[in-house]
Amino acid sequence: xxxxxxxxxxxxxxxxxxxxxxxxxxxxxxxxxxxxxxxxxxxxxxxxxxxxxxxxxxxxxxxxxxxxxxxxxxxxxxxxxxxxxxxxxxxxxxxxxxxxxxxxxxxxxxxxxxxxxxxxxxxxxxxxxxxxxxxxxxxxxxxxxxxxxxxxxxxxxxxxxxxxxxxxxxxxxxxxxxxxxxxxxxxxxxxxxxxxxxxxxxxxxxxxxxxxxxxxxxxxxxxxxxxxxxxxxxxxxxxxxxxxxxxxxxxxxxxxxxxx
Amino acid sequence: xxxxxxxxxxxxxxxxxxxxxxxxxxxxxxxxxxxxxxxxxxxxxxxxxxxxxxxxxxxxxxxxxxxxxxxxxxxxxxxxxxxxxxxxxxxxxxxxxxxxxxxxxxxxxxxxxxxxxxxxxxxxxxxxxxxxxxxxxxxxxxxxxxxxxxxxxxxxxxxxxxxxxxxxxxxxxxxxxxxxxxxxxxxxxxxxxxxxxxxxxxxxxxxxxxxxxxxxxxxxxxxxxxxxxxxxxxxxxxxxxxxxxxxxxxxxxxxxxxxx
Amino acid sequence: xxxxxxxxxxxxxxxxxxxxxxxxxxxxxxxxxxxxxxxxxxxxxxxxxxxxxxxxxxxxxxxxxxxxxxxxxxxxxxxxxxxxxxxxxxxxxxxxxxxxxxxxxxxxxxxxxxxxxxxxxxxxxxxxxxxxxxxxxxxxxxxxxxxxxxxxxxxxxxxxxxxxxxxxxxxxxxxxxxxxxxxxxxxxxxxxxxxxxxxxxxxxxxxxxxxxxxxxxxxxxxxxxxxxxxxxxxxxxxxxxxxxxxxxxxxxxxxxxxxx
Numbered sequence: 001x002x003x004x005x006x007x008x009x010x011x012x013x014x015x016x017x018x019x020x021x022x023x024x025x026x027x028x029x030x031x032x033x034x035x036x037x038x039x040x041x042x043x044x045x046x047x048x049x050x051x052x053x054x055x056x057x058x059x060x061x062x063x064x065x066x067x068x069x070x071x072x073x074x075x076x077x078x079x080x081x082x083x084x085x086x087x088x089x090x091x092x093x094x095x096x097x098x099x100x101x102x103x104x105x106x107x108x109x110x111x112x113x114x115x116x117x118x119x120x121x122x123x124x125x126x127x128x129x130x131x132x133x134x135x136x137x138x139x140x141x142x143x144x145x146x147x148x149x150x151x152x153x154x155x156x157x158x159x160x161x162x163x164x165x166x167x168x169x170x171x172x173x174x175x176x177x178x179x180x181x182x183x184x185x186x187x188x189x190x191x192x193x194x195x196x197x198x199x200x201x202x203x204x205x206x207x208x209x210x211x212x213x214x215x216x217x218x219x220x221x222x223x224x225x226x227x228x229x230x231x232x233x234x235x236x237x238x239x240x241x242x243x244x245x246x247x248x249x250x251x252x253x254x255x256x257x258x259x260x
Numbered sequence: 261x262x263x264x265x266x267x268x269x270x271x272x273x274x275x276x277x278x279x280x281x282x283x284x285x286x287x288x289x290x291x292x293x294x295x296x297x298x299x300x301x302x303x304x305x306x307x308x309x310x311x312x313x314x315x316x317x318x319x320x321x322x323x324x325x326x327x328x329x330x331x332x333x334x335x336x337x338x339x340x341x342x343x344x345x346x347x348x349x350x351x352x353x354x355x356x357x358x359x360x361x362x363x364x365x366x367x368x369x370x371x372x373x374x375x376x377x378x379x380x381x382x383x384x385x386x387x388x389x390x391x392x393x394x395x396x397x398x399x400x401x402x403x404x405x406x407x408x409x410x411x412x413x414x415x416x417x418x419x420x421x422x423x424x425x426x427x428x429x430x431x432x433x434x435x436x437x438x439x440x441x442x443x444x445x446x447x448x449x450x451x452x453x454x455x456x457x458x459x460x461x462x463x464x465x466x467x468x469x470x471x472x473x474x475x476x477x478x479x480x481x482x483x484x485x486x487x488x489x490x491x492x493x494x495x496x497x498x499x500x501x502x503x504x505x506x507x508x509x510x511x512x513x514x515x516x517x518x519x520x
Numbered sequence: 521x522x523x524x525x526x527x528x529x530x531x532x533x534x535x536x537x538x539x540x541x542x543x544x545x546x547x548x549x550x551x552x553x554x555x556x557x558x559x560x561x562x563x564x565x566x567x568x569x570x571x572x573x574x575x576x577x578x579x580x581x582x583x584x585x586x587x588x589x590x591x592x593x594x595x596x597x598x599x600x601x602x603x604x605x606x607x608x609x610x611x612x613x614x615x616x617x618x619x620x621x622x623x624x625x626x627x628x629x630x631x632x633x634x635x636x637x638x639x640x641x642x643x644x645x646x647x648x649x650x651x652x653x654x655x656x657x658x659x660x661x662x663x664x665x666x667x668x669x670x671x672x673x674x675x676x677x678x679x680x681x682x683x684x685x686x687x688x689x690x691x692x693x694x695x696x697x698x699x700x701x702x703x704x705x706x707x708x709x710x711x712x713x714x715x716x717x718x719x720x721x722x723x724x725x726x727x728x729x730x731x732x733x734x735x736x737x738x739x740x741x742x743x744x745x746x747x748x749x750x751x752x753x754x755x756x757x758x759x760x761x762x763x764x765x766x767x768x769x770x771x772x773x774x775x776x777x778x779x780x
Contacts, residue, residue, distance in 0.1 A: 030506035036450050037504060045410040045508050049446055055456040058481070061466035062449070075446025077371060077411060077477060104445060104469035104477035105735075109369030109629030111597060114477045116445040116469055150565040151597060185624060185636040186569055186595025189582070190556050196575040206581035209624035209636055214475040215365075215734040217597060217624035217634045221578070244557060246550035248565050290766035296710050297764060305670040305768050309706055315716040318741070321726035322709070335706025337631060337671060337737060364705060364729035364737035369629030374737045376705040376729055474735040475625075 038072075038131045041138035043255060044114075045077035048131035052124035064099040065167075068120025072096060072127030074134050077106050080113035080168075081179050082141035083134070085156050087117050088164035090133035096121040101168045103214050111151050111183035111217035117164070143259040144238065150248035151183040151217070153191070153241040157234050157260045159227040169222045170204055176227035177204075180237040181220040185209055187244045188219020191237040198236035201225035234260055298332075298391045301398035303515060304374075305337035308391035312384035324359040325427075328380025332356060332387030334394050337366050340373035340428075341439050342401035343394070345416045347377050348424035350393035356381040361428045363474050371411050371443035371477040377424070403519040404498065410508035411443040411477070413451070413501040417494050417520045419487040429482045430464055436487035437464075440497040441480040445469055447504045448479020451497040458496035461485035494520055558592075558651045561658035563775060564634075565597035568651035572644040584619040585687075588640025592616060592647030594654050597626050600633035600688075601699050602661035603654070605676045607637050608684035610653035616641040621688045623734050631671050631703035631737035637684065663779040664758065670768035671703040671737070673711070673761040677754050677780045679747040689742045690724055696747035697724075700757040701740040705729055707764045708739020711757040718756030721745035754780055 029040065038048035051071045059067055076083050080103045091098055096119040106114030117134075121127040144155035158165065161177035171177035180195050182188030185208050192206055204222035207213045213220065221237075223230055238260070245252045289300065298308040311331045319327055336343050340363045351358055356379040366374030377394075381387040404415035418425065421437035431437035440455050442448030445468050452466060464482035467473045473480065481497075483490055498520070505512050549560065558568035571591045579587055596603050600623045611618055616639040626634030637654075641647040664675035678685065681697035691697035700715050702708030705728050712726060724742035727733045733740065741757075743750055758780070765772050 028510040029508055030503075030511055032503050032507045034500065034503055036453075036500070037507060040507055045444060047444060047446060047504065047508055049450050049504065051450060051453050055453050057456050057463045058449075058452050058466060061463055062468070063471050071449075073446040073449055075444040075449075077444050102445070102468055102470040103475075104371070104473075105365055105475040105625055106371060106444075106477040108371075111624070111626060111628075111634075114371075114444060114469075116449075116477075116479070118446075118449070184565060184567065184595040184597050184626075184634060185622070186567060186593040186638075189578075189591075189593055189595075189636075189638070190569050190571060192578050193556075193571050193575050196577050203577045203581055206578060208582070208622055209634075209734065210622040211583050213624075214469065215623075215625040217626040217636075219636070240554065240556070243550075243552050243554055244567065244569065247552045247557060247560055248549055248567055250548040251550055288770040289768055290763075290771055292763050292767045294760065294763055296713075296760070297767060300767055305704060307704065307706060307764065307768055309710050309764065311710060311713050315713050317716050317723045318709075318712050318726060321723055322728070323731050331709075333706040333709055335704040335709075337704050362705070362728055362730040363735075364631070364733075365625055365735040366631060366704075366737040368631075374631075374704060374729075376709075376737075376739070378706075378709070474729065 038128055039135050041135045043139055043142050044079040046083060046138055047075050048135045049073045050124055050128045050131060064118065066099055066120060070121045070124040070127045072119040072131040074117040074131060077108055077114045080115045081154050081156050082138055082145060083115040083117060084164050084168045085141045085158065086134040086137035088158065088162045089137050090130040091119060091164055092162045093133050094130040095126045096130040098163045098167045105214040105216055113214060113216050139256045140259050143254060143256045146242060146252035146254050148245055148249050148252040151245055153245060153252060154181040155234050155238050155260055157231055172224050175224050176230040178223045178230040178234040179220065180234055181218050182241045183218045185217050185219040187241055190244060191241045192219060192221035194240045195221060195233035195237040199229040199233040201229050201233050298388055299395050301395045303399055303402050304339040306343060306398055307335050308395045309333045310384055310388045310391060324378065326359055326380060330381045330384040330387045332379040332391040334377040334391060337368055337374045340375045341414050341416050342398055342405060343375040343377060344424050344428045345401045345418065346394040346397035348418065348422045349397050350390040351379060351424055352422045353393050354390040355386045356390040358423045358427045365474040365476055373474060373476050399516045400519050403514060403516045406502060406512035406514050408505055408509050408512040411505055413505060413512060414441040415494050415498050415520055417491055432484050435484050436490040438483045438490040438494045439480065440494055441478050442501045443478045445477050445479040447501055450504060451501045452479060452481035454500040455481060455493035455497040459489040459493040461489050461493050558648055559655050561655045563659055563662050564599040566603060566658055567595050568655045569593045570644055570648045570651060584638065586619055586640060590641045590644040590647045592639040592651040594637040594651060597628055597634045600635045601674050601676050602658055602665060603635040603637060604684050604688045605661045605678065606654040606657035608678065608682045609657050610650040611639060611684055612682045613653050614650040615646045616650040618683045618687045625734040625736055633734060633736050659776045660779050663774060663776045666762060666772035666774050668765055668769050668772040671765055673765060673772060674701040675754050675758050675780055677751055692744050695744050696750040698743045698750040698754040699740065700754055701738050702761045703738045705737050705739040707761055710764060711761045712739060712741035714760040715741060715753035715757040719749040719753040721749050721753050
């Protein structure tokens with residue numbers, strides 16, 4: 001029986017690790033020869049695709065901010081902020097424009113969002129390049145996502161916000177922007193209070209289950225301002241969030257190196 | 261230790277299969293002697309019930325399209341499309357009317373919807389018959405639901421849409437109707453583009469996390485038109501969807517035989 | 521192989537029990553020395569916190585009904601009703617006021633809600649006391665939450681509703697109030713019908729996936745009236761709910777003693 005218990009614990013430990021990582025238990029991806037397929041990121045079930053010449057009947061029904069011939073698509077089960085910040089870099093680096101950002105209530109049983117981000121361009125090579133850049137940046141932007149069995153924290157920071165952060169979170173373009181999120185949502189409230197007391201920054205908004213989220217269980221402060229101050233506020237909030245979330249089910253862990 | 265690893269893998273494989281099927285891990289249902297109970301379907305935690313003579317205080321608060329003496333109820337944790345298309349057959353075959361279709365954000369940690377469908381009738385034997393017909397049709401309509409650990413695809417097709425497809429998806433009654441869904445949502449966008457390029461059909465709408473879903477992580481194209489064209493569009497989209505979803509976490513599988 | 525099967529079943533049974541309890545698989549909480557931390561409840565990943573002197577930039581963005589110097593926060597992954605009813609007791613017992621109740625679509629893959637409840641007070645000792653009282657009451661209010669792998673039931677009852685039940689569910693203050701919920705949602709419809717036929721009570725509202733929930737898969741009847749009648753209606757609905765939910769995946773179980 002001792003042996004059995006040990007096995008049971010091993011299996012549960014392994015399952016837990018998989019669940020914490022926000023990744024799937026099974027990972028034997030197949031290959032794709034489709035011209036629409038660009039690639040995947042190794043976290044969040046994130047897939048990148050392009051449509052070279054979108055069908056007009058579809059395009060008119062996609063609720064896009066502007067019509068384009070070519071579309072680039074970044075779609076994920078787990079992660080809103082990481083993919084949006086990754087696309088923020090990608091649109092800076094390419095001749096493309098953000099035309100839709102939607103955040104499903106997902107994370108595969110977790111407390112947060114997935115994402116559907118669409119960019120447009122006149123040439124398929126531009127939107128393909130944007131999706132490639134975004135996919136490559138996704139792991140970095142999961143660097144300050146910390147998971148525990150009870151919830152998660154997410155911190156994002158950029159010294160110079162671009163189109164995607166503006167589209168999704170109303171971040172002023174060209175200014176420093178920070179995202180501070182905690183789940184369950186109340187932890188995000190205390191993190192937000194800590195951030196605003198730690199540095200002199202501007203509040204863009206505070207999102208919570210009934211306001212500005214898709215009913216996710218997150219409290220999310222969006223801030224802007226001087227780059228040093230925004231970074232300082234984000235770092236102060238992270239410390240408090242790690243402490244509070246840890247009281248529920250052990251120390252939260254990130255799957256990629258912290259970048260902030 | 262090799263033995264242990266094998267056991268761990270066996271358990272995880274078994275759990276994964278269960279999770280993929282969208283069914284519950286434990287299955288020792290109890291019996292019910294209640295007159296309200298009609299039966300269950302073997303997938304999606306789907307239950308069918310009737311109320312012979314509904315309490316007026318309840319009925320007035322149910323947001324029904326029309327008041328009836330007898331109500332039939334089809335309710336599921338996993339599956340919107342399959343249950344709606346099953347009810348579409350049932351109302352064709354019985355003297356009942358669809359009075360409510362609601363789609364919770366559910367699927368037990370998956371990317372899609374559950375369902376709550378209510379039909380009304382003047383006689384409890386009519387609504388009971390409708391629920392029986394719908395329950396029997398549910399497995400068929402899961403035939404083109406394909407699951408992987410990363411997401412799912414759903415395809416539905418009918419040569420002649422009826423009341424339920426009209427109520428839920430605005431399908432023209434009496435015409436062919438097709439549903440093309442992919443999760444994560446971006447896969448549904450590419451599937452939709454493929455479908456519209458494969459055959460000459462009419463777009464009814466495209467649903468996505470922020471438009472026409474309950475924040476599910478799905479892209480869903482609803483089409484109508486000539487029955488051969490609708491079927492051809494659905495089949496073309498299915499191939500592309502299987503390919504794309506497979507790049508994330510292996511080949512998606514259906515739990516019941518494909519019917520399209 | 522018989523031995524292996526047994527092990528597999530043991531692991532799955534253990535996992536299932538954990539899942540049913542709505543608690544986390546891993547439970548090695550860390551300590552917190554933060555003045556903001558009040559404590560946790562042993563169910564639902566429920567955490568209680570206070571902010572002694574909230575930052576005005578945050579407070580203005582929290583969508584609070586009224587501004588206060590000190591805030592108390594009760595936040596959970598699993599459970600809306602239990603935490604709201606616990607806070608209902610807490611505001612009766614302390615000099616505090618409910619300023620926000622939000623219900624994320626959560627329960628960690630289950631069919632229901634989590635919760636974010638904020639109370640305000642002029643003194644941090646008052647809001648701290650409210651959170652302590654609420655945390656202590658949470659297990660009691662999980663006493664009539666019954667889980668199975670297919671869904672859950674929730675029953676709540678108070679002889680004298682106070683501010684939290686009024687804020688969240690429009691319960692008349694000072695009168696008896698009852699909550700009757702079933703998931704999947706159709707079970708809640710039949711439970712509601714049973715309740716209203718069992719006793720003479722007033723319907724406050726019926727919430728369902730598209731009306732009055734955050735797209736949860738629940739049917740929820742809110743009732744008010746004479747205390748004996750409300751209690752009788754709740755008890756009658758519980759019996760029917762246990763029977764119906766049991767037909768899907770075995771007998772539903774509560775993790776704490778029934779209190780109604």
